[in-house]
Amino acid sequence: MAARTSITILFHVLLLSSKLQPSKTQNWIQAGYWYSGSEYPVSGIDSALFTHLLCAFAYINSSTYELFISSDDEQSFSTFTATVRQRNPAIITLLSIGGGSFDPTIFSSMANTSSHRKSFIDSSIRTARLYGFQGLDLMWVSPETIPDMTNLGTLIQEWREATEAEAAKNATSGLPPLLLTAAVEIFPIIYSATYPVNSMEKNLNWVNVMAL
Numbered sequence: 001m002a003a004r005t006s007i008t009i010l011f012h013v014l015l016l017s018s019k020l021q022p023s024k025t026q027n028w029i030q031a032g033y034w035y036s037g038s039e040y041p042v043s044g045i046d047s048a049l050f051t052h053l054l055c056a057f058a059y060i061n062s063s064t065y066e067l068f069i070s071s072d073d074e075q076s077f078s079t080f081t082a083t084v085r086q087r088n089p090a091i092i093t094l095l096s097i098g099g100g101s102f103d104p105t106i107f108s109s110m111a112n113t114s115s116h117r118k119s120f121i122d123s124s125i126r127t128a129r130l131y132g133f134q135g136l137d138l139m140w141v142s143p144e145t146i147p148d149m150t151n152l153g154t155l156i157q158e159w160r161e162a163t164e165a166e167a168a169k170n171a172t173s174g175l176p177p178l179l180l181t182a183a184v185e186i187f188p189i190i191y192s193a194t195y196p197v198n199s200m201e202k203n204l205n206w207v208n209v210m211a212l
């Protein structure tokens, strides 16, 4: 079993303006996902090879639309950042939400209603801070319809506003706003809807392009 395959290295397209990029840091990103289902130990990751690591996956409760971490993952997620910082103290960690096996209709109904988006956004920020992540990544596989794409654009706009408000409110903590990213894929033959590029460009730090 090739342990290395458990960490998928993705290509990143830097969408964003310097405004949202931490100016002190490098201008390139080398990020990888660690998936708890791979059972590859977090302590085995050579974090010195990366600038950012994404811990996958947190899920969305289908009735409350709040973010949750499965009880099986709580231990490894809560120590993830401290563990990968042992080999690379500068590493930045993000909590990834959803993934390919998560029911996309839950994303659709979360993004579709203002109060559901708010539950999701507020709980995601709380959870990221509680577990010590510096950002959040949305892996909605995949928005398929035009309303999904429109709602996704609204969601990430509101998400960005909320992360900035949270950082401003907690200015004394000195923590920068959470990074926000999303994983995207394009199957032009299957889906006719296109991503809300304007909102993504304005509100996300970068996107992770999923390639098969």
Ligand SMILES: *[C@@H]1O[C@H](CO)[C@@H](O)[C@H](O)[C@H]1NC(C)=O
Pocket: 061, 062, 063, 064, 068
């Ligand atoms: C979703 O939230 C409801 C209400 O709080 C709770 O009863 C249920 O167990 C939660 N489901 C999951 C999968 O966490």
Ligand SMILES: *[C@@H]1O[C@H](CO)[C@@H](O)[C@H](O)[C@H]1NC(C)=O
Pocket: 112, 113, 147, 151
């Ligand atoms: C939300 O989804 C429901 C059905 O899934 C649909 O009837 C409604 O128009 C959608 N609302 C918005 C704001 O997209």
Ligand SMILES: CC(=O)N[C@H]1CO[C@H](CO)[C@@H](O)[C@@H]1O
Pocket: 129, 169, 170, 173, 175
């Ligand atoms: C990380 C941090 O300091 N979070 C605080 C932000 O502010 C709210 C209340 O305004 C606190 O509850 C959080 O603990």
